[in-house]
Structure formats: structure tokens, C-alpha cells
Amino acid sequence: MxxxxxxxxxxxxxxLYLRTLNYLIEEGHEVVSSQELGRRLGISPAQIRKDLSxxxxxxxxxxxxxxxxxxxxxxxxxxxxRVWPVALVGCGALGHALANYNGFLTKGxxxxxxxxxDPAKIGQMVAGKxxxxxxxxxxxxxxxxxxxAIVAVPSSAAQATVDILVKCRVRAILNYAPINISVPPGVxxxxxxxxxxxxRMTYYx
Amino acid sequence: MxxxxxxxxxxxxxxLYLRTLNYLIEEGHEVVSSQELGRRLGISPAQIRKDLSxxxxxxxxxxxxxxxxxxxxxxxxxxxxRVWPVALVGCGALGHALANYNGFLTKGxxxxxxxxxDPAKIGQMVAGKxxxxxxxxxxxxxxxxxxxAIVAVPSSAAQATVDILVKCRVRAILNYAPINISVPPGVxxxxxxxxxxxxRMTYYx
DNA sequence: CAGAGTATGTGACTGCTTTCACAAGGTGAC
DNA sequence: GTCACCTTGTGAAAGCAGTCACATACTCTG
Ligand SMILES: NC(=O)c1ccc[n+]([C@@H]2O[C@H](COP(=O)([O-])OP(=O)(O)OC[C@H]3O[C@@H](n4cnc5c(N)ncnc54)[C@H](O)[C@@H]3O)[C@@H](O)[C@H]2O)c1
Ligand SMILES: NC(=O)c1ccc[n+]([C@@H]2O[C@H](COP(=O)([O-])OP(=O)(O)OC[C@H]3O[C@@H](n4cnc5c(N)ncnc54)[C@H](O)[C@@H]3O)[C@@H](O)[C@H]2O)c1
Numbered sequence: 001m002x003x004x005x006x007x008x009x010x011x012x013x014x015x016l017y018l019r020t021l022n023y024l025i026e027e028g029h030e031v032v033s034s035q036e037l038g039r040r041l042g043i044s045p046a047q048i049r050k051d052l053s054x055x056x057x058x059x060x061x062x063x064x065x066x067x068x069x070x071x072x073x074x075x076x077x078x079x080x081x082r083v084w085p086v087a088l089v090g091c092g093a094l095g096h097a098l099a100n101y102n103g104f105l106t107k108g109x110x111x112x113x114x115x116x117x118d119p120a121k122i123g124q125m126v127a128g129k130x131x132x133x134x135x136x137x138x139x140x141x142x143x144x145x146x147x148x149a150i151v152a153v154p155s156s157a158a159q160a161t162v163d164i165l166v167k168c169r170v171r172a173i174l175n176y177a178p179i180n181i182s183v184p185p186g187v188x189x190x191x192x193x194x195x196x197x198x199x200r201m202t203y204y205x
Numbered sequence: 206m207x208x209x210x211x212x213x214x215x216x217x218x219x220x221l222y223l224r225t226l227n228y229l230i231e232e233g234h235e236v237v238s239s240q241e242l243g244r245r246l247g248i249s250p251a252q253i254r255k256d257l258s259x260x261x262x263x264x265x266x267x268x269x270x271x272x273x274x275x276x277x278x279x280x281x282x283x284x285x286x287r288v289w290p291v292a293l294v295g296c297g298a299l300g301h302a303l304a305n306y307n308g309f310l311t312k313g314x315x316x317x318x319x320x321x322x323d324p325a326k327i328g329q330m331v332a333g334k335x336x337x338x339x340x341x342x343x344x345x346x347x348x349x350x351x352x353x354a355i356v357a358v359p360s361s362a363a364q365a366t367v368d369i370l371v372k373c374r375v376r377a378i379l380n381y382a383p384i385n386i387s388v389p390p391g392v393x394x395x396x397x398x399x400x401x402x403x404x405r406m407t408y409y410x
Numbered sequence: 411c412a413g414a415g416t417a418t419g420t421g422a423c424t425g426c427t428t429t430c431a432c433a434a435g436g437t438g439a440c
Numbered sequence: 441g442t443c444a445c446c447t448t449g450t451g452a453a454a455g456c457a458g459t460c461a462c463a464t465a466c467t468c469t470g
Contacts (some may be wrong), residue, residue, distance in 0.1 A: 001246050007333070011405060011408045011409075012405050014404070014408070015400070015401040015405055016385070016401060016404075019383060019384075019385075019398070019400075019401065020385065023384065037375070040312075040385055040386055042387070077408065078404045078407055078408050079396070079408060080404055080405045080407055080410055084403075084407065087404075093301065093302035093305050093306070094302045094306075096298065096302070097298035097302045098298045098399070099303070100298050101298070101299075101399075103400055104400060104403075105384055105397075107400035107403070107404065108400075108403075108404065108407065109400065109403055115404035123395075146374075147410055148403065148406070148407070148410075150399070153209075157401070167261070171409075171410055172403070172406035172407065172410060174399060174402050174403055174406075178224060178308055179224075179228065180221070180224075180225065180245055180246055180247070182247070188405075188406040188409055189401040190403075190406060191403060192397055192399065192402065193224070194303070194306075194309075194397065195220070195224075195308055195309060195312035195313075195314065195353070195380060196220040196221060196224065196393075197379050197395040197397065198221075198289075198291075198314055198353065198379055199219070199220035199223070199283045199285055199312065199313065200216060200217050201218055201377035201379075201394060201395060202283055202284045202285055202289065202313065203216045203219070203284060203288075203390075203395040204216075204283065204322070204377075204378065204393055205284055205352055205353075205376055205377060205393075
């Protein structure tokens with residue numbers, strides 16, 4: 001019942017469970033079994049039960065899981081009952097799409113600060129926010145207590161950008177630049193590179 | 206030396222190795238050790254050697270790996286010595302960014318067909334390509350022999366879109382919609398959802 | 411309220427993944 | 441050529457993750 005060290009791989013599946021629960025609520029379900037959840041996710045029911053059992057006993061035997069209750073629990077476990085302010089660095093094509101993306105807010109995130117180093121862009125408005133000069137990043141990140149950032153700058157600028165973010169106490173970085181960045185221990189990094197995902201699939205073609 | 210069944214998890218790392226080799230070539234390196242490669246990727250040298258040993262003996266004892274040779278081998282293993290034509294479905298904010306992204310070509314991919322269902326967008330040019338009506342998708346996918354598609358439509362339209370793609374013999378799908386899609390066996394799917402990646406990190410904050 | 415049906419939580423087990431450690435082979439200085 | 445030093449490829453071992461199967465407990469029908 002009390003949660004010791006939970007494997008990363010288990011933590012990595014929780015957001016998928018949460019996402020599916022939200023769809024179940026939209027569809028009006030009040031209760032869901034590990035079997036149904038597993039069917040939707042392509043995961044075995046046993047694995048879902050074992051994953052959840054790391055954090056507590058959320059289900060009811062003979063019935064399944066109360067969808068709203070489980071959603072609340074996962075939201076709490078993942079620390080997304082609050083909305084995290086997020087900084088976006090690099091407001092090019094991808095940055096624009098991310099800034100205008102309305103899928104973040106309901107998942108616990110809001111892009112509140114946008115940065116670029118292009119003088120032609122600085123000062124412009126995007127998604128209701130002004131684009132700030134990267135030179136002001138240290139001050140603004142501090143003032144807003146930002147802990148999470150999204151990096152959408154060219155690869156060549158990614159490591160330098162990350163170094164600044166880390167120095168400003170950012171502790172979680174979502175990196176879209178197709179390059180491996182290095183960070184000190186205690187800083188989380190997740191990488192998104194569509195070419196890598198595509199190449200994973202062409203192996204099997 | 207001959208490659209039997211290679212674990213998925215190993216295949217998943219090969220694109221990262223390949224990406225790093227490309228940077229090494231840019232930097233003028235001719236040879237790299239598993240240690241250096243591991244350092245850059247945050248992976249143990251032993252794991253890199255074992256992964257590569259599934260496919261052959263590419264290194265030289267006492268020296269390391271010839272960067273160009275290893276790159277060529279991985280390019281071959283992943284089937285990206287050719288350039289794959291890719292269809293993009295959904296040309297909104299994200300679709301625009303992807304269509305204009307110039308990082309695909311050097312990795313073995315080119316977006317050659319773009320589809321949308323918005324009459325206002327159909328016929329417009331994006332990144333030098335015309336946006337086609339989704340109604341023409343079956344015919345055009347067939348004519349172009351498309352095997353790979355990127356899905357960037359709203360969640361509500363994702364499963365229906367995927368069903369059409371699968372029926373048109375697409376065998377690899379990169380899905381940006383934040384929903385679990387189901388496909389018959391033999392069809393590869395990779396999902397990209399930034400909110401999921403962010404929630405994986407907030408657990409640790 | 412009894413009994414058939416259903417679903418969880420979990421220890422034991424199986425299988426997969428990573429690390430270890432070393433023989434074999436290559437390098438470079440002198 | 442020799443010797444000290446590297447680095448690979450790989451079995452063996454260790455460590456992790458996923459599945460199985462069942463005791464337990466809830467539901468629902470009649
Ligand atoms: N466009 C895509 O669909 C896509 C897909 C996958 C990955 N990416 C990656 O995402 C990143 C951004 O892609 P994009 O297409 O938006 O490129 P882009 O060139 O349109 O945008 C990059 C932006 O970053 C800004 N920038 C450059 N250096 C900076 C710095 N030091 N500090 C702050 N801002 C800086 C530029 O002014 C520009 O506005 C790149 O690394 C790219 O490889 C893009
Ligand atoms: N914008 C982002 O940064 C971002 C980030 C992550 C995920 N996503 C996801 O990517 C998808 C697209 O996001 P977006 O921001 O580009 O949205 P968008 O609304 O700007 O674009 C969606 C496009 O899909 C088209 N479309 C709708 N139904 C279609 C159908 N049946 N067939 C073909 N085209 C259809 C629309 O006409 C529109 O052009 C969404 O699922 C979104 O959740 C977007």
C-alpha cells in the first residue's frame with residue numbers, strides 16, 4: 001500500500017492509463033475492469049493490476065475500478081492535479097504548433113512563457129503570449145518559478161539552451177531537437193524525434 | 206553473424222545509434238569506440254556491443270568501429286538506404302510544421318502526399334505540395350505505393366483515418382493524435398503525445 | 411439469502427534484458 | 441619485433457519485467 005521505489009517503466013504507463021480513463025469518462029462509463037482497460041491499450045490486464053498495485057488498492061473485487069476515483073488517484077500520483085506553467089524555447093514552425101495546442105491544459109500543463117532569439121520574432125504575439133528574448137530567460141524563468149520546459153530550437157542550439165534551463169532550476173525538459181542532450185542527475189529529459197520513430201518501423205517493412 | 210529474431214527493444218535503439226553516427230561524421234571522426242558512443246547516448250558500452258552483435262561483427266578489436274562503415278550497415282539494417290515516400294494526413298498547425306520539416310529527407314523519408322478534409326485547405330500548396338482531399342486517399346496511396354503515413358488529425362478522426370490507411374496497404378503509422386488506435390497484426394504503430402511525455406516527468410517533480 | 415459469476419491483488423514463476431568479465435585480436439611506441 | 445595497452449564479441453550471471461493462477465471478496469439474480 002505505501003509506495004516504495006516504483007520502476008520507471010511502470011511510471012511511464014500511468015499517463016496512458018490516465019488518458020484512457022478520460023476517454024472512458026467522456027463516454028459515460030462509471031466503472032472499468034483491468035480487462036477492458038487492457039483491451040483498449042493493448043496491455044495485459046495482469047500488468048495493469050500489478051502496475052496500479054504499486055500505489056494502492058484502487059479497485060473493487062467483482063466490480064472493477066471506479067473510473068472517476070482511479071482518475072483522481074492517477075492525477076494525484078502524477079502530480080497533475082495542479083496546472084504546471086511551462087516554458088517553450090524556440091518559436092518556429094513546431095513551436096507555433098505547440099504554443100497553439102489546446103491539449104495541454106486538460107493534462108496539467110500550460111505554456112506561459114515563450115522564448116526565441118530571432119529579433120524579428122521577439123515582441124510578436126503567439127497564442128495570446130508575447131515572444132520573449134532568450135536573453136531574458138534566466139530572469140523570467142526564476143520569476144515564474146518554471147520547472148518544466150519544452151525545447152524546440154535547432155539541434156545546434158539545443159545543448160546550450162538546455163544548459164541555461166538547468167541553471168535556472170528547470171527540472172523537466174521535453175526535447176524536440178534530434179540530438180542527445182546531457183543534463184546533470186536529477187533533471188528529467190524526454191526526447192521526441194519523429195525520424196527515430198519512423199526508423200523503428202522501417203526495420204520491419 | 207546471421208540475424209535471427211532481434212528483440213524490439215534492440216531495434217528501437219538502432220536509430221539512436223545511427224543518429225549519433227551522423228553527428229560523429231559531421232564532426233570529422235573516422236572511428237568510434239563503444240565507450241564513446243555510450244557516453245554520448247547515456248547507454249553502457251556493453252549494451253551497444255551486444256546490440257550490434259545481433260547483426261554482425263562491425264568493429265575492430267583494439268580500434269573500435271569505423272564510423273562510415275557502421276553507419277552504412279545500420280542504414281541498411283533499418284532499410285533507410287532508400288527514401289520512403291510518406292503520406293501526411295491532417296494539415297493543421299502540426300501538419301504544417303511536419304510538412305515543412307527538413308529533417309526527414311536525410312533520415313530516409315519524404316512527405317510526398319498531404320491530405321485534409323477541410324474544403325478551405327484542399328488545393329492549397331504546403332511545402333511545395335498540394336493538399337489533397339481525403340476522399341482521394343485510397344486512389345493516391347495506391348498509385349504512389351505508400352507504406353508509411355503520419356496521422357495528424359483530431360483524436361475523434363484518428364481511428365477512422367487509420368482504418369482507411371490500413372485498408373490501402375499502409376504498414377507503418379506515426380500517430381500524433383492523443384488516443385490509442387488499434388490496427389491489425391503486421392501494421393506498425395508509433396505514438397507521439399507530448400502530454401504523456403510531460404506527465405512521465407512530473408511524477409518525479 | 412444462496413450460489414453462480416466476476417474481478418481484484420499478489421506470490422511464484424517464466425522469460426527477457428542488462429551487466430560482467432575475459433579471451434582474442436589489433437595498435438602504436440620504441 | 442616486442443610489449444604495454446586498447447577494444448571487441450560473447451558466454452555466464454544477475455537483475456528486471458511480465459505472466460500465471462488463485463485466494464479473496466464483491467455483485468446480481470432469483
Ligand atoms: N518542424 C517539425 O515538424 C519538427 C519535427 C521534429 C523535430 N523538429 C525539431 O524541432 C526544432 C524546431 O523545429 P522547427 O521546424 O520549428 O524549426 P524552425 O527553424 O522553424 O524554428 C526554430 C526556432 O528556434 C529559434 N532559435 C534558434 N536558436 C535559438 C536559440 N539559441 N534560442 C532560442 N531560440 C532559438 C529560431 O529563431 C526559430 O524561431 C528543431 O530542432 C527541429 O529539428 C521539428
Ligand atoms: N499542435 C500540436 O503541437 C500538437 C501536439 C501534439 C499533438 N497534437 C495532435 O495532433 C493532431 C493535430 O493537431 P493540430 O494542432 O494540427 O490540430 P488542427 O486542428 O490544427 O489540425 C487538424 C487538421 O486535421 C484536419 N482534419 C480533421 N478531420 C480530418 C479527417 N477526417 N481527415 C483528414 N483531415 C482531417 C483538419 O481540417 C485540420 O486541418 C491532433 O490530434 C492533436 O491532438 C498536436
